[in-house]
Amino acid sequence: MSGYILAIDQGTTSTRSMLFDRHMRVVGLGQQEFPQYFPASGWVEHEAEEIWESVLATVRTALAEAGIGAADVAAIGITNQRETTVVWDRQSGEPLHRAVVWQDRRSAHVCDELKARGLEPLFSQKTGLLLDPYFSGTKLAWLLDRTPGLRERAASGEVCFGTVDSWLIYKLTGGRVHVTDATNASRTLIYNIGENRWDEELLDILGIPPAMLPEVKDCAADFGITDPAIFGVEIPILGVAGDQQAAMIGNACFRPGMMKSTYGTGCFALLNTGLDRVASSNRLLTTIAYRLDGVTTYALEGSIFIAGAAVQWLRDELGFITVASDVSRLAEKADPNQRVYLVPAFTGLGAPWWDADARGAIFGLTRGTGPAEFARAALESVAYQTFDLLEAMRRDWQAGTERTILRVDGGMVASDWTMQRLADILAAPVDRPVFLETTILGAAWLAASRAGLWPDREGFAARWQRDHRFEPGMAEAERRQAIDGWRDSVERCLSR
Numbered sequence: 001m002s003g004y005i006l007a008i009d010q011g012t013t014s015t016r017s018m019l020f021d022r023h024m025r026v027v028g029l030g031q032q033e034f035p036q037y038f039p040a041s042g043w044v045e046h047e048a049e050e051i052w053e054s055v056l057a058t059v060r061t062a063l064a065e066a067g068i069g070a071a072d073v074a075a076i077g078i079t080n081q082r083e084t085t086v087v088w089d090r091q092s093g094e095p096l097h098r099a100v101v102w103q104d105r106r107s108a109h110v111c112d113e114l115k116a117r118g119l120e121p122l123f124s125q126k127t128g129l130l131l132d133p134y135f136s137g138t139k140l141a142w143l144l145d146r147t148p149g150l151r152e153r154a155a156s157g158e159v160c161f162g163t164v165d166s167w168l169i170y171k172l173t174g175g176r177v178h179v180t181d182a183t184n185a186s187r188t189l190i191y192n193i194g195e196n197r198w199d200e201e202l203l204d205i206l207g208i209p210p211a212m213l214p215e216v217k218d219c220a221a222d223f224g225i226t227d228p229a230i231f232g233v234e235i236p237i238l239g240v241a242g243d244q245q246a247a248m249i250g251n252a253c254f255r256p257g258m259m260k261s262t263y264g265t266g267c268f269a270l271l272n273t274g275l276d277r278v279a280s281s282n283r284l285l286t287t288i289a290y291r292l293d294g295v296t297t298y299a300l301e302g303s304i305f306i307a308g309a310a311v312q313w314l315r316d317e318l319g320f321i322t323v324a325s326d327v328s329r330l331a332e333k334a335d336p337n338q339r340v341y342l343v344p345a346f347t348g349l350g351a352p353w354w355d356a357d358a359r360g361a362i363f364g365l366t367r368g369t370g371p372a373e374f375a376r377a378a379l380e381s382v383a384y385q386t387f388d389l390l391e392a393m394r395r396d397w398q399a400g401t402e403r404t405i406l407r408v409d410g411g412m413v414a415s416d417w418t419m420q421r422l423a424d425i426l427a428a429p430v431d432r433p434v435f436l437e438t439t440i441l442g443a444a445w446l447a448a449s450r451a452g453l454w455p456d457r458e459g460f461a462a463r464w465q466r467d468h469r470f471e472p473g474m475a476e477a478e479r480r481q482a483i484d485g486w487r488d489s490v491e492r493c494l495s496r
Protein backbone atom coordinates (compact mmCIF):
# COMPACT_ATOMS: atom_id res chain seq x y z
CA MET A 1 0.00 0.00 0.00
CA SER A 2 1.42 3.39 -0.89
CA GLY A 3 0.07 6.77 0.20
CA TYR A 4 1.87 6.92 3.53
CA ILE A 5 2.47 10.28 5.15
CA LEU A 6 5.75 11.05 6.87
CA ALA A 7 5.51 13.66 9.63
CA ILE A 8 8.61 15.11 11.29
CA ASP A 9 8.39 16.84 14.68
CA GLN A 10 11.66 18.61 15.33
CA GLY A 11 11.39 19.56 19.04
CA THR A 12 13.64 21.33 21.50
CA THR A 13 15.19 18.24 23.04
CA SER A 14 14.32 15.48 20.59
CA THR A 15 13.26 14.77 17.03
CA ARG A 16 10.44 12.38 16.19
CA SER A 17 9.38 11.02 12.84
CA MET A 18 6.08 9.22 12.43
CA LEU A 19 4.56 7.38 9.50
CA PHE A 20 0.80 7.32 9.05
CA ASP A 21 -1.18 5.18 6.64
CA ARG A 22 -4.14 6.34 4.56
CA HIS A 23 -6.47 5.64 7.47
CA MET A 24 -4.51 8.01 9.75
CA ARG A 25 -3.08 5.08 11.71
CA VAL A 26 0.49 5.23 13.02
CA VAL A 27 2.64 2.53 11.42
CA GLY A 28 6.17 3.60 12.31
CA LEU A 29 8.02 5.85 14.75
CA GLY A 30 11.59 7.00 15.24
CA GLN A 31 12.74 9.24 18.08
CA GLN A 32 16.14 10.61 18.99
CA GLU A 33 17.47 13.13 21.48
CA PHE A 34 20.27 15.46 20.43
CA PRO A 35 22.83 17.54 22.34
CA GLN A 36 22.00 20.85 24.00
CA TYR A 37 24.77 23.42 24.44
CA PHE A 38 24.85 25.97 27.26
CA PRO A 39 27.96 28.07 26.52
CA ALA A 40 27.11 30.84 29.00
CA SER A 41 24.49 31.60 31.62
CA GLY A 42 21.11 31.99 29.91
CA TRP A 43 22.45 30.81 26.53
CA VAL A 44 21.04 27.72 24.78
CA GLU A 45 22.34 26.47 21.44
CA HIS A 46 21.85 23.57 19.04
CA GLU A 47 24.14 22.34 16.31
CA ALA A 48 22.03 22.64 13.13
CA GLU A 49 23.83 19.69 11.52
CA GLU A 50 23.02 17.51 14.55
CA ILE A 51 19.37 18.44 14.19
CA TRP A 52 19.50 17.44 10.54
CA GLU A 53 21.22 14.13 11.36
CA SER A 54 18.57 13.38 13.98
CA VAL A 55 15.90 13.91 11.32
CA LEU A 56 17.59 11.52 8.92
CA ALA A 57 18.08 8.88 11.64
CA THR A 58 14.49 9.05 12.89
CA VAL A 59 13.03 8.92 9.38
CA ARG A 60 15.05 5.76 8.68
CA THR A 61 13.92 4.19 11.94
CA ALA A 62 10.28 5.01 11.22
CA LEU A 63 10.51 3.54 7.71
CA ALA A 64 12.18 0.39 9.05
CA GLU A 65 9.59 -0.01 11.80
CA ALA A 66 6.76 0.38 9.29
CA GLY A 67 8.48 -2.02 6.90
CA ILE A 68 8.00 0.30 3.93
CA GLY A 69 10.30 2.07 1.51
CA ALA A 70 10.59 5.81 0.89
CA ALA A 71 8.89 5.26 -2.47
CA ASP A 72 5.67 4.48 -0.56
CA VAL A 73 5.68 7.90 1.10
CA ALA A 74 3.30 10.28 -0.67
CA ALA A 75 4.10 13.47 1.22
CA ILE A 76 6.03 14.97 4.11
CA GLY A 77 4.75 17.29 6.83
CA ILE A 78 7.09 19.20 9.14
CA THR A 79 6.48 20.75 12.53
CA ASN A 80 9.19 22.29 14.66
CA GLN A 81 10.38 24.09 17.76
CA ARG A 82 9.61 27.68 16.97
CA GLU A 83 11.71 30.87 17.10
CA THR A 84 15.05 29.00 17.13
CA THR A 85 17.30 30.90 14.76
CA VAL A 86 19.59 29.33 12.16
CA VAL A 87 21.93 31.09 9.71
CA TRP A 88 23.75 29.23 6.96
CA ASP A 89 25.73 29.76 3.77
CA ARG A 90 23.30 29.70 0.85
CA GLN A 91 25.80 28.00 -1.47
CA SER A 92 27.50 25.41 0.73
CA GLY A 93 24.73 24.91 3.29
CA GLU A 94 27.25 25.28 6.07
CA PRO A 95 25.77 26.72 9.30
CA LEU A 96 27.53 29.98 10.16
CA HIS A 97 26.82 29.80 13.88
CA ARG A 98 25.19 27.35 16.24
CA ALA A 99 21.40 27.71 16.22
CA VAL A 100 20.25 30.12 18.92
CA VAL A 101 17.40 28.34 20.70
CA TRP A 102 14.09 29.96 21.69
CA GLN A 103 14.99 29.64 25.39
CA ASP A 104 18.20 31.66 24.89
CA ARG A 105 18.21 35.04 26.67
CA ARG A 106 21.38 36.56 25.14
CA SER A 107 19.54 39.29 23.27
CA ALA A 108 17.82 40.67 26.39
CA HIS A 109 19.89 43.86 26.13
CA VAL A 110 18.79 44.36 22.50
CA CYS A 111 15.16 44.17 23.70
CA ASP A 112 15.88 46.58 26.56
CA GLU A 113 17.42 49.11 24.18
CA LEU A 114 14.45 48.90 21.83
CA LYS A 115 12.04 49.28 24.74
CA ALA A 116 13.99 52.30 25.99
CA ARG A 117 13.50 53.86 22.55
CA GLY A 118 9.75 53.38 23.01
CA LEU A 119 9.51 50.86 20.17
CA GLU A 120 7.57 48.05 21.85
CA PRO A 121 4.12 49.32 20.72
CA LEU A 122 5.33 49.40 17.10
CA PHE A 123 6.64 45.81 17.25
CA SER A 124 3.48 44.63 19.05
CA GLN A 125 1.11 46.28 16.67
CA LYS A 126 2.82 44.81 13.61
CA THR A 127 3.88 41.38 14.84
CA GLY A 128 1.50 40.59 17.74
CA LEU A 129 4.58 39.80 19.87
CA LEU A 130 6.46 41.56 22.69
CA LEU A 131 10.05 42.70 22.87
CA ASP A 132 11.42 39.58 24.51
CA PRO A 133 14.56 37.59 23.59
CA TYR A 134 12.25 34.54 23.13
CA PHE A 135 11.55 35.60 19.51
CA SER A 136 13.93 35.24 16.54
CA GLY A 137 14.36 38.90 15.53
CA THR A 138 16.68 40.08 18.28
CA LYS A 139 18.58 36.76 18.21
CA LEU A 140 19.27 37.36 14.53
CA ALA A 141 20.25 41.00 15.19
CA TRP A 142 22.68 39.73 17.84
CA LEU A 143 24.22 37.25 15.37
CA LEU A 144 24.55 39.92 12.67
CA ASP A 145 26.17 42.32 15.15
CA ARG A 146 28.61 39.80 16.62
CA THR A 147 29.74 37.76 13.61
CA PRO A 148 32.34 39.66 11.58
CA GLY A 149 31.27 40.19 7.98
CA LEU A 150 27.93 38.42 8.37
CA ARG A 151 25.72 41.46 7.72
CA GLU A 152 27.58 42.35 4.52
CA ARG A 153 27.43 38.78 3.24
CA ALA A 154 23.74 38.57 4.16
CA ALA A 155 23.01 41.81 2.31
CA SER A 156 24.60 40.40 -0.83
CA GLY A 157 22.40 37.31 -0.67
CA GLU A 158 25.07 34.81 0.35
CA VAL A 159 23.47 33.92 3.69
CA CYS A 160 20.14 32.35 4.60
CA PHE A 161 18.22 32.93 7.83
CA GLY A 162 15.54 30.49 8.84
CA THR A 163 13.67 28.87 11.67
CA VAL A 164 14.21 25.13 11.97
CA ASP A 165 11.52 24.27 9.37
CA SER A 166 13.37 26.42 6.80
CA TRP A 167 16.68 24.77 7.60
CA LEU A 168 15.20 21.27 7.25
CA ILE A 169 13.47 22.09 3.96
CA TYR A 170 16.73 23.54 2.62
CA LYS A 171 18.53 20.30 3.58
CA LEU A 172 15.76 17.99 2.35
CA THR A 173 15.66 19.71 -1.03
CA GLY A 174 19.42 19.53 -1.47
CA GLY A 175 19.89 23.26 -0.88
CA ARG A 176 17.48 24.33 -3.61
CA VAL A 177 14.62 25.82 -1.60
CA HIS A 178 14.56 28.59 1.02
CA VAL A 179 11.01 28.91 2.38
CA THR A 180 9.01 28.91 5.60
CA ASP A 181 5.32 28.96 6.52
CA ALA A 182 3.20 31.76 7.97
CA THR A 183 3.06 30.32 11.51
CA ASN A 184 6.82 30.12 11.84
CA ALA A 185 7.22 33.56 10.25
CA SER A 186 4.79 34.94 12.84
CA ARG A 187 7.26 34.09 15.61
CA THR A 188 10.20 36.05 14.26
CA LEU A 189 9.37 39.62 15.37
CA ILE A 190 9.96 40.85 11.80
CA TYR A 191 6.81 39.51 10.13
CA ASN A 192 3.78 41.77 9.79
CA ILE A 193 0.89 39.44 10.68
CA GLY A 194 -1.79 41.84 9.45
CA GLU A 195 -0.27 42.39 6.01
CA ASN A 196 1.33 38.95 5.74
CA ARG A 197 4.78 40.10 4.70
CA TRP A 198 8.23 40.74 6.12
CA ASP A 199 8.14 44.25 7.57
CA GLU A 200 10.74 46.63 6.09
CA GLU A 201 10.51 49.11 8.96
CA LEU A 202 11.20 46.45 11.60
CA LEU A 203 13.96 44.90 9.49
CA ASP A 204 15.55 48.31 9.23
CA ILE A 205 15.38 48.91 12.98
CA LEU A 206 17.04 45.56 13.67
CA GLY A 207 19.54 45.89 10.80
CA ILE A 208 18.41 42.65 9.13
CA PRO A 209 19.02 42.48 5.35
CA PRO A 210 15.84 41.30 3.54
CA ALA A 211 17.98 39.24 1.14
CA MET A 212 18.52 36.62 3.87
CA LEU A 213 14.81 35.94 4.50
CA PRO A 214 12.86 32.90 3.28
CA GLU A 215 9.73 33.08 1.14
CA VAL A 216 6.62 32.65 3.31
CA LYS A 217 3.95 30.13 2.26
CA ASP A 218 0.60 28.84 3.52
CA CYS A 219 0.79 25.91 5.95
CA ALA A 220 -0.43 23.47 3.29
CA ALA A 221 1.54 24.32 0.15
CA ASP A 222 4.27 23.09 -2.17
CA PHE A 223 7.40 23.52 -0.05
CA GLY A 224 9.70 21.65 -2.42
CA ILE A 225 10.66 18.11 -3.37
CA THR A 226 13.28 16.04 -1.60
CA ASP A 227 16.61 15.55 -3.30
CA PRO A 228 16.67 11.92 -4.54
CA ALA A 229 20.19 11.60 -3.12
CA ILE A 230 18.65 11.60 0.39
CA PHE A 231 15.92 8.94 0.39
CA GLY A 232 16.46 7.53 -3.11
CA VAL A 233 13.21 9.09 -4.37
CA GLU A 234 11.57 12.47 -4.74
CA ILE A 235 8.94 13.18 -2.09
CA PRO A 236 6.94 16.42 -1.95
CA ILE A 237 6.95 18.45 1.27
CA LEU A 238 3.35 19.64 1.52
CA GLY A 239 2.75 20.77 5.10
CA VAL A 240 4.57 22.98 7.62
CA ALA A 241 3.57 24.60 10.94
CA GLY A 242 5.26 25.59 14.19
CA ASP A 243 4.72 22.93 16.84
CA GLN A 244 2.15 24.75 18.98
CA GLN A 245 0.12 25.68 15.92
CA ALA A 246 0.39 22.10 14.65
CA ALA A 247 -0.97 20.89 18.01
CA MET A 248 -3.93 23.25 17.56
CA ILE A 249 -4.56 21.78 14.11
CA GLY A 250 -4.05 18.20 15.35
CA ASN A 251 -6.52 18.87 18.15
CA ALA A 252 -8.95 20.16 15.49
CA CYS A 253 -9.43 23.57 17.16
CA PHE A 254 -10.64 25.09 13.90
CA ARG A 255 -13.53 27.18 15.21
CA PRO A 256 -13.21 30.58 16.92
CA GLY A 257 -13.38 30.12 20.69
CA MET A 258 -11.73 26.69 20.61
CA MET A 259 -8.62 26.40 22.70
CA LYS A 260 -5.79 23.91 23.14
CA SER A 261 -3.12 23.68 25.75
CA THR A 262 -0.04 21.49 25.43
CA TYR A 263 1.56 20.29 28.66
CA GLY A 264 5.11 19.18 27.96
CA THR A 265 8.21 20.69 29.54
CA GLY A 266 6.42 24.03 29.40
CA CYS A 267 2.85 24.82 28.47
CA PHE A 268 1.54 26.69 25.47
CA ALA A 269 -2.15 27.64 25.30
CA LEU A 270 -3.66 28.87 22.03
CA LEU A 271 -7.17 30.25 21.62
CA ASN A 272 -8.54 30.38 18.08
CA THR A 273 -9.87 33.90 17.41
CA GLY A 274 -10.80 33.20 13.79
CA LEU A 275 -10.27 36.00 11.31
CA ASP A 276 -10.10 38.53 14.19
CA ARG A 277 -6.61 39.67 15.03
CA VAL A 278 -7.35 40.29 18.70
CA ALA A 279 -4.73 42.59 20.20
CA SER A 280 -4.03 41.69 23.80
CA SER A 281 -4.19 44.28 26.55
CA ASN A 282 -2.96 41.64 28.98
CA ARG A 283 0.44 40.75 27.59
CA LEU A 284 -0.64 37.70 25.65
CA LEU A 285 0.67 37.16 22.13
CA THR A 286 -1.32 37.49 18.95
CA THR A 287 -0.10 34.93 16.50
CA ILE A 288 -1.00 33.16 13.27
CA ALA A 289 -2.82 29.92 14.10
CA TYR A 290 -2.65 28.75 10.49
CA ARG A 291 -2.90 30.11 6.97
CA LEU A 292 -4.80 27.88 4.57
CA ASP A 293 -5.82 28.76 1.01
CA GLY A 294 -4.47 32.26 1.60
CA VAL A 295 -6.81 32.87 4.56
CA THR A 296 -5.13 33.71 7.87
CA THR A 297 -6.65 32.46 11.11
CA TYR A 298 -5.34 34.10 14.26
CA ALA A 299 -4.88 32.98 17.84
CA LEU A 300 -4.14 34.44 21.23
CA GLU A 301 -1.26 32.60 22.84
CA GLY A 302 -0.01 32.28 26.38
CA SER A 303 3.33 30.63 27.07
CA ILE A 304 4.30 29.14 30.43
CA PHE A 305 7.92 28.10 30.78
CA ILE A 306 7.56 25.43 33.50
CA ALA A 307 4.84 22.75 33.49
CA GLY A 308 6.10 19.14 33.27
CA ALA A 309 9.52 20.51 34.15
CA ALA A 310 8.22 20.97 37.71
CA VAL A 311 7.60 17.22 37.81
CA GLN A 312 11.14 16.64 36.54
CA TRP A 313 12.36 18.89 39.34
CA LEU A 314 10.55 16.76 41.95
CA ARG A 315 12.16 13.71 40.38
CA ASP A 316 15.69 14.89 39.60
CA GLU A 317 16.48 17.57 42.17
CA LEU A 318 14.35 16.60 45.16
CA GLY A 319 14.25 12.84 44.57
CA PHE A 320 10.60 12.63 45.75
CA ILE A 321 9.61 10.34 42.86
CA THR A 322 11.56 7.98 40.64
CA VAL A 323 9.43 8.32 37.49
CA ALA A 324 7.18 11.17 36.39
CA SER A 325 4.08 8.97 36.39
CA ASP A 326 4.41 8.48 40.19
CA VAL A 327 3.62 12.13 40.83
CA SER A 328 -0.18 11.87 40.86
CA ARG A 329 -0.22 9.05 43.40
CA LEU A 330 2.02 11.12 45.65
CA ALA A 331 -0.11 14.27 45.23
CA GLU A 332 -3.25 12.33 46.16
CA LYS A 333 -1.75 11.64 49.58
CA ALA A 334 -1.33 15.36 50.37
CA ASP A 335 -3.03 16.71 53.50
CA PRO A 336 -6.11 18.60 52.20
CA ASN A 337 -5.86 21.05 55.09
CA GLN A 338 -2.46 22.35 54.08
CA ARG A 339 -2.43 25.08 51.46
CA VAL A 340 1.03 24.95 49.94
CA TYR A 341 1.83 26.93 46.76
CA LEU A 342 4.77 26.42 44.45
CA VAL A 343 5.51 29.27 42.03
CA PRO A 344 7.82 27.52 39.55
CA ALA A 345 9.51 30.67 38.25
CA PHE A 346 12.75 28.71 37.80
CA THR A 347 13.59 30.65 34.63
CA GLY A 348 11.42 33.68 35.27
CA LEU A 349 7.69 33.89 34.56
CA GLY A 350 6.16 33.85 31.09
CA ALA A 351 2.70 35.08 30.13
CA PRO A 352 0.96 37.10 31.36
CA TRP A 353 3.74 38.29 33.71
CA TRP A 354 6.83 38.28 31.44
CA ASP A 355 9.17 38.73 34.36
CA ALA A 356 12.55 37.29 33.40
CA ASP A 357 14.04 38.06 36.82
CA ALA A 358 11.33 36.45 38.97
CA ARG A 359 12.53 33.28 40.71
CA GLY A 360 10.68 30.29 42.13
CA ALA A 361 9.40 30.00 45.69
CA ILE A 362 7.26 27.77 47.85
CA PHE A 363 4.78 29.19 50.35
CA GLY A 364 2.68 27.85 53.21
CA LEU A 365 5.17 25.37 54.64
CA THR A 366 4.38 23.89 58.05
CA ARG A 367 6.11 21.29 60.19
CA GLY A 368 3.88 18.68 58.55
CA THR A 369 4.72 19.58 54.95
CA GLY A 370 6.36 16.72 53.06
CA PRO A 371 6.86 15.29 49.57
CA ALA A 372 3.10 14.77 49.00
CA GLU A 373 2.32 18.46 49.56
CA PHE A 374 5.23 19.45 47.29
CA ALA A 375 3.89 17.15 44.58
CA ARG A 376 0.38 18.55 44.87
CA ALA A 377 1.70 22.12 44.79
CA ALA A 378 3.78 21.35 41.67
CA LEU A 379 0.79 19.89 39.79
CA GLU A 380 -1.54 22.64 40.97
CA SER A 381 0.91 25.29 39.76
CA VAL A 382 0.18 24.12 36.22
CA ALA A 383 -3.55 24.58 36.77
CA TYR A 384 -3.12 28.03 38.32
CA GLN A 385 -0.81 29.22 35.55
CA THR A 386 -3.32 28.04 32.94
CA PHE A 387 -6.02 29.89 34.89
CA ASP A 388 -3.98 33.09 34.65
CA LEU A 389 -3.77 32.65 30.88
CA LEU A 390 -7.47 31.91 30.48
CA GLU A 391 -8.36 34.92 32.61
CA ALA A 392 -6.17 37.14 30.43
CA MET A 393 -7.80 35.66 27.32
CA ARG A 394 -11.25 36.31 28.77
CA ARG A 395 -10.36 39.93 29.41
CA ASP A 396 -8.99 40.30 25.88
CA TRP A 397 -11.82 38.55 24.09
CA GLN A 398 -14.81 37.96 26.30
CA ALA A 399 -17.21 37.10 23.50
CA GLY A 400 -15.09 34.21 22.28
CA THR A 401 -14.35 32.63 25.63
CA GLU A 402 -17.75 32.32 27.25
CA ARG A 403 -18.13 28.60 26.70
CA THR A 404 -14.52 27.59 26.27
CA ILE A 405 -13.69 23.91 26.47
CA LEU A 406 -10.00 23.27 26.73
CA ARG A 407 -8.49 20.50 24.60
CA VAL A 408 -5.25 19.26 26.07
CA ASP A 409 -2.24 17.26 24.92
CA GLY A 410 1.41 16.65 25.88
CA GLY A 411 3.10 14.23 28.29
CA MET A 412 1.54 15.65 31.46
CA VAL A 413 -2.05 15.02 30.44
CA ALA A 414 -1.52 11.36 31.35
CA SER A 415 -2.09 12.55 34.92
CA ASP A 416 -5.85 12.32 35.63
CA TRP A 417 -5.29 14.12 38.92
CA THR A 418 -3.75 17.13 37.19
CA MET A 419 -6.44 17.27 34.53
CA GLN A 420 -9.22 17.16 37.15
CA ARG A 421 -7.51 19.91 39.12
CA LEU A 422 -7.19 21.92 35.93
CA ALA A 423 -10.94 21.66 35.25
CA ASP A 424 -11.69 22.57 38.89
CA ILE A 425 -9.49 25.66 38.93
CA LEU A 426 -10.57 26.85 35.46
CA ALA A 427 -14.23 26.15 36.23
CA ALA A 428 -14.38 24.88 32.65
CA PRO A 429 -14.40 21.40 31.10
CA VAL A 430 -11.13 19.86 29.96
CA ASP A 431 -11.19 17.39 27.06
CA ARG A 432 -8.41 14.85 26.62
CA PRO A 433 -8.28 13.28 23.15
CA VAL A 434 -7.75 9.60 22.41
CA PHE A 435 -4.82 10.39 20.13
CA LEU A 436 -2.36 12.39 22.22
CA GLU A 437 0.27 12.99 19.53
CA THR A 438 -1.61 15.98 18.23
CA THR A 439 1.45 18.02 17.21
CA ILE A 440 2.75 15.48 14.75
CA LEU A 441 -0.80 14.62 13.64
CA GLY A 442 -1.32 18.29 12.77
CA ALA A 443 1.75 18.29 10.53
CA ALA A 444 0.65 15.02 8.94
CA TRP A 445 -2.82 16.38 8.24
CA LEU A 446 -1.47 19.51 6.55
CA ALA A 447 0.57 17.39 4.15
CA ALA A 448 -2.03 14.65 3.68
CA SER A 449 -4.91 17.00 3.01
CA ARG A 450 -2.81 18.88 0.48
CA ALA A 451 -2.04 15.53 -1.16
CA GLY A 452 -5.77 14.76 -1.23
CA LEU A 453 -5.28 11.62 0.86
CA TRP A 454 -6.96 12.52 4.13
CA PRO A 455 -10.29 14.21 4.84
CA ASP A 456 -10.63 17.97 4.58
CA ARG A 457 -10.82 20.24 7.62
CA GLU A 458 -14.43 19.36 8.53
CA GLY A 459 -13.89 15.65 7.94
CA PHE A 460 -10.73 15.67 9.99
CA ALA A 461 -12.40 17.59 12.83
CA ALA A 462 -15.25 15.07 12.83
CA ARG A 463 -12.73 12.28 13.43
CA TRP A 464 -11.35 13.92 16.58
CA GLN A 465 -12.20 11.61 19.47
CA ARG A 466 -12.45 12.36 23.13
CA ASP A 467 -10.90 9.98 25.61
CA HIS A 468 -12.29 11.74 28.66
CA ARG A 469 -13.98 14.98 29.67
CA PHE A 470 -12.93 16.31 33.10
CA GLU A 471 -15.86 18.33 34.46
CA PRO A 472 -15.24 21.09 37.00
CA GLY A 473 -16.37 20.08 40.46
CA MET A 474 -14.95 22.50 43.00
CA ALA A 475 -17.17 24.71 45.15
CA GLU A 476 -16.85 28.33 43.99
CA ALA A 477 -15.84 29.70 47.42
CA GLU A 478 -13.07 27.12 47.73
CA ARG A 479 -11.89 27.86 44.19
CA ARG A 480 -11.76 31.59 44.81
CA GLN A 481 -9.82 31.09 48.02
CA ALA A 482 -7.35 28.80 46.28
CA ILE A 483 -6.83 31.29 43.44
CA ASP A 484 -6.39 34.20 45.86
CA GLY A 485 -3.64 32.25 47.60
CA TRP A 486 -1.94 31.62 44.26
CA ARG A 487 -2.15 35.28 43.26
CA ASP A 488 -0.66 36.32 46.56
CA SER A 489 2.21 33.83 46.08
CA VAL A 490 2.95 35.08 42.54
CA GLU A 491 2.98 38.70 43.72
CA ARG A 492 5.64 37.81 46.22
CA CYS A 493 7.86 36.28 43.51
CA LEU A 494 7.78 39.13 41.02
CA SER A 495 11.02 41.08 40.70
CA ARG A 496 9.38 44.50 40.50
Ligand SMILES: Nc1ncnc2c1ncn2[C@@H]1O[C@H](COP(=O)(O)OP(=O)(O)O)[C@@H](O)[C@H]1O
Nearest residue numbers: 264265308309311312324325410411412414415
Ligand atom coordinates in the same frame (compact mmCIF):
# COMPACT_ATOMS: atom_id res chain seq x y z
N1 LIG B 1 2.17 10.72 34.19
C1 LIG B 1 2.68 11.96 34.25
N2 LIG B 1 2.24 12.83 35.17
C2 LIG B 1 2.72 14.09 35.24
N3 LIG B 1 3.68 14.57 34.41
C3 LIG B 1 4.16 13.75 33.48
C4 LIG B 1 3.69 12.40 33.34
N4 LIG B 1 4.35 11.83 32.30
C5 LIG B 1 5.19 12.78 31.82
N5 LIG B 1 5.08 13.93 32.52
C6 LIG B 1 5.81 15.18 32.28
O1 LIG B 1 5.57 15.56 30.92
C7 LIG B 1 6.76 16.09 30.31
C8 LIG B 1 7.04 15.36 29.01
O2 LIG B 1 6.04 15.64 28.08
P1 LIG B 1 6.36 15.82 26.53
O3 LIG B 1 5.07 16.18 25.88
O4 LIG B 1 7.05 14.59 26.06
O5 LIG B 1 7.35 17.06 26.63
P2 LIG B 1 8.34 17.79 25.59
O6 LIG B 1 7.74 17.61 24.21
O7 LIG B 1 8.36 19.22 26.05
O8 LIG B 1 9.67 17.13 25.76
C9 LIG B 1 7.89 15.90 31.30
O9 LIG B 1 8.23 17.17 31.82
C10 LIG B 1 7.31 15.00 32.40
O10 LIG B 1 7.78 15.41 33.66
Ligand SMILES: O=P(O)(O)OC[C@H](O)CO
Nearest residue numbers: 011012081082102243244
Ligand atom coordinates in the same frame (compact mmCIF):
# COMPACT_ATOMS: atom_id res chain seq x y z
O1 LIG C 1 9.95 21.96 21.37
P1 LIG C 1 8.82 22.22 22.31
O2 LIG C 1 7.71 21.23 22.20
O3 LIG C 1 9.30 22.41 23.72
O4 LIG C 1 8.13 23.62 21.84
C1 LIG C 1 8.85 24.78 21.84
C2 LIG C 1 8.01 25.95 21.35
O5 LIG C 1 7.73 25.88 19.98
C3 LIG C 1 8.70 27.23 21.68
O6 LIG C 1 7.93 28.34 21.29
